[in-house]
Amino acid sequence: MMGRLRTGGYHTAMILVSLLWLGPIIWVVVLSTRTFDDIATNGVGSLPHSFTLDTYVQAWTDGGQLQALINSLLVTVPAVLLSLGLAAMTAFALSRFRIPGRRTILLLMLAGNLLPPQIVLIPVSKFSELTGLYDTLWALIAVQVGFGLGFYTFVLHGFMRDLPNEIQEAATIDGAGVGQIFTRVILPLTRPALAALGALSFTWIFNDLLWAITVIRTEGNMPVTPALLGLQGQFVSSWSVIAAGTVIAAVPTVAVFLGFQRHFISGLAIGAVK
Amino acid sequence: MSDFDPSRRRLLGLGLAGVGALSAGPLLSACASSAGTGGTPTTGGAITLQSNLTGAAKSGVEKLIADFNKLGKGTASLNTVATEIFRTQLPTYLSSANPPDLYTWYAGSVANAYSEKNLLLDVSEVWQGMGDYPQSLRTLATDATGKQVFVPMNNYWWGFFYRKSNFAKWGVQPPTNWAEFMTLCQTLKAKGIPPIGIGLGDTPWVASAWFDYLNIRINGAPFHRELLAGKQRFDDPKVKAVFTKWREALPYFDPKGKAYPFQEATTALLAGKTGMFLIGTFLADATAKDVVEDLDFFQFPIIDPAVPVAEEAPTDGFFASAKSANPAATKALLAYAASVEAQETYVANSSGIILPAHPKAKAADMPLVAKGKAMLAGAAELTQFFNRDSSDALQPTADTALTRFIDKPDQIDAILAEWQKNAEKVFKG
Numbered sequence: 001m002m003g004r005l006r007t008g009g010y011h012t013a014m015i016l017v018s019l020l021w022l023g024p025i026i027w028v029v030v031l032s033t034r035t036f037d038d039i040a041t042n043g044v045g046s047l048p049h050s051f052t053l054d055t056y057v058q059a060w061t062d063g064g065q066l067q068a069l070i071n072s073l074l075v076t077v078p079a080v081l082l083s084l085g086l087a088a089m090t091a092f093a094l095s096r097f098r099i100p101g102r103r104t105i106l107l108l109m110l111a112g113n114l115l116p117p118q119i120v121l122i123p124v125s126k127f128s129e130l131t132g133l134y135d136t137l138w139a140l141i142a143v144q145v146g147f148g149l150g151f152y153t154f155v156l157h158g159f160m161r162d163l164p165n166e167i168q169e170a171a172t173i174d175g176a177g178v179g180q181i182f183t184r185v186i187l188p189l190t191r192p193a194l195a196a197l198g199a200l201s202f203t204w205i206f207n208d209l210l211w212a213i214t215v216i217r218t219e220g221n222m223p224v225t226p227a228l229l230g231l232q233g234q235f236v237s238s239w240s241v242i243a244a245g246t247v248i249a250a251v252p253t254v255a256v257f258l259g260f261q262r263h264f265i266s267g268l269a270i271g272a273v274k
Numbered sequence: 275m276s277d278f279d280p281s282r283r284r285l286l287g288l289g290l291a292g293v294g295a296l297s298a299g300p301l302l303s304a305c306a307s308s309a310g311t312g313g314t315p316t317t318g319g320a321i322t323l324q325s326n327l328t329g330a331a332k333s334g335v336e337k338l339i340a341d342f343n344k345l346g347k348g349t350a351s352l353n354t355v356a357t358e359i360f361r362t363q364l365p366t367y368l369s370s371a372n373p374p375d376l377y378t379w380y381a382g383s384v385a386n387a388y389s390e391k392n393l394l395l396d397v398s399e400v401w402q403g404m405g406d407y408p409q410s411l412r413t414l415a416t417d418a419t420g421k422q423v424f425v426p427m428n429n430y431w432w433g434f435f436y437r438k439s440n441f442a443k444w445g446v447q448p449p450t451n452w453a454e455f456m457t458l459c460q461t462l463k464a465k466g467i468p469p470i471g472i473g474l475g476d477t478p479w480v481a482s483a484w485f486d487y488l489n490i491r492i493n494g495a496p497f498h499r500e501l502l503a504g505k506q507r508f509d510d511p512k513v514k515a516v517f518t519k520w521r522e523a524l525p526y527f528d529p530k531g532k533a534y535p536f537q538e539a540t541t542a543l544l545a546g547k548t549g550m551f552l553i554g555t556f557l558a559d560a561t562a563k564d565v566v567e568d569l570d571f572f573q574f575p576i577i578d579p580a581v582p583v584a585e586e587a588p589t590d591g592f593f594a595s596a597k598s599a600n601p602a603a604t605k606a607l608l609a610y611a612a613s614v615e616a617q618e619t620y621v622a623n624s625s626g627i628i629l630p631a632h633p634k635a636k637a638a639d640m641p642l643v644a645k646g647k648a649m650l651a652g653a654a655e656l657t658q659f660f661n662r663d664s665s666d667a668l669q670p671t672a673d674t675a676l677t678r679f680i681d682k683p684d685q686i687d688a689i690l691a692e693w694q695k696n697a698e699k700v701f702k703g
Contacts, residue, residue, distance in 0.1 A: 040544070040562040041545070129371055230356035234328075
């Protein structure tokens with residue numbers, strides 16, 4: 001009897017917590033199916049009095065979301081691969097070898113992460129102009145890799161440092177060089193952490209707005225976040241179209257999270273009990 | 275100026291305002307200009323118009339560009355950027371080495387501020403062909419050194435908007451002076467309707483309309499301009515008189531108005547939950563199409579008949595970059611944009627209720643538009659709006675002061691002293 005009550009209570013509480021989390025998302029989805037006139041008459045907060053899917057068509061065509069999503073993926077995928085690849089190599093070198101000044105290098109990387117990014121907006125903007133990368137997706141990839149590198153290295157360093165030394169020694173005895181140890185031994189063992197970081201960095205880079213509008217000014221090069229901002233008018237916004245655009249823009253990140261979910265949770269758990 | 279994810283945007287705005295302030299500085303623009311080459315102007319070259327007109331407002335400017343390209347005087351392309359991005363990045367665009375040629379933006383002190391930094395193209399040549407335009411617009415387009423830097427496309431007006439059917443239902447008439455306005459407020463309040471709607475949550479700048487109008491009605495437009503230019507003080511007794519008057523109306527404000535943005539305040543007005551709303555014509559954009567017919571407005575009531583009547587008429591248009599690689603085609607586009615034909619097409623294809631800047635161009639055929647146009651034509655002076663007559667940097671000082679006043683009207687003196695202090699910081703830069 002007690003047990004059943006406890007299970008019941010647990011489920012009720014969990015359903016309530018889930019609703020608390022899902023509430024705003026459900027609200028946005030419902031909002032995205034309302035017409036402009038319905039919202040103008042009844043307000044954003046009221047129950048829906050209409051149903052339409054034209055909002056999605058509008059967001060897709062007026063917002064130029066196809067091109068924006070392509071741009072976003074063109075930036076996000078290379079930026080994630082490049083920054084994680086470079087960070088893994090750096091972390092490998094810093095954690096498994098006695099490199100002089102490795103502590104300083106690591107602290108320097110961490111210190112860079114503590115600075116608010118806003119203070120380097122002007123240098124980044126001017127530097128991208130000097131290098132001729134301004135207003136290209138390359139500039140955005142470079143910035144994202146540069147700013148992600150410190151944090152990813154720091155996390156991967158902590159992970160790799162705790163891998164037992166005997167594995168590396170055994171590989172050395174078997175005749176593996178540094179490159180082989182990295183690709184065949186350390187990288188596979190780091191997979192959970194890489195997957196977790198991969199999902200995280202994908203979301204961060206995909207959702208970034210600040211850097212995108214700092215280094216890009218042409219409509220056709222804008223990723224999806226500024227394109228979403230473009231759906232709001234100067235004074236008046238059609239909330240249902242914005243909600244529809246938001247739902248569309250959320251699909252890639254949700255897909256990545258679902259795909260990496262297993263690794264993501266195990267990656268976090270490994271970090272937690274360390 | 276709407277309210278999508280405000281907290282994040284405010285942060286972003288802070289950061290980007292920093293970019294703007296610094297990158298417009300002499301050091302960086304100098305290093306940028308060394309890379310920019312003037313080149314010999316040729317007609318028929320390519321130019322870019324950087325535009326903040328998104329959504330429904332976009333088609334007007336799209337049509338304008340398409341029509342210009344048919345003339346063979348140049349090839350223009352349109353680059354649309356979200357308004358909030360445009361607002362924060364405009365200084366960066368203008369000071370970059372290879373800036374876009376043309377920009378949609380504001381006349382008056384905003385354009386003048388960029389012109390002082392030598393970022394804007396001298397378009398006096400274009401104005402030589404604009405003899406039909408009234409002096410008031412020419413003044414707005416002229417910078418401190420006396421050259422024209424701006425070409426106006428359209429303006430709009432502010433007023434107390436209401437639903438005709440609601441006023442009929444409540445049996446009330448639009449007032450013409452302050453005493454009648456107060457009576458109207460009392461009548462509506464007695465019927466249980468909050469008389470004056472407002473929307474200050476996320477859009478605190480809406481309150482500036484009240485300050486602007488009370489100031490130009492009590493102290494007149496010249497004083498208002500001097501105050502906003504830093505030549506008068508906010509702790510002046512004349513400014514205090516504005517707030518004393520405002521306090522009479524304060525009990526009639528919708529108490530919920532502090533919580534929601536202007537767009538929802540519009541919904542409240544249309545639903546009859548508030549009586550009237552001092553707002554710009556862009557309120558029609560937030561109105562369901564079948565309700566627009568029922569909208570009407572009245573002029574901000576006259577307070578002192580001795581003060582020449584001024585109205586708020588924010589003016590939008592184009593200015594060009596001083597570093598444009600193709601000034602000839604840029605000026606050709608501006609000259610075309612100033613024509614009757616171009617302005618009529620532009621206004622007809624844009625969203626919302628706007629008036630063409632050219633006095634001979636026809637506006638939309640609606641009684642409401644005719645009434646608004648007549649009101650502006652009858653005004654002795656035109657102002658724009660707080661931020662457009664001063665700067666985007668001064669606007670937050672007004673937002674702080676006015677929001678505090680609405681909360682604590684008995685602290686006027688302290689609020690004005692603080693406003694003056696904050697404004698001095700902005701003027702000293």
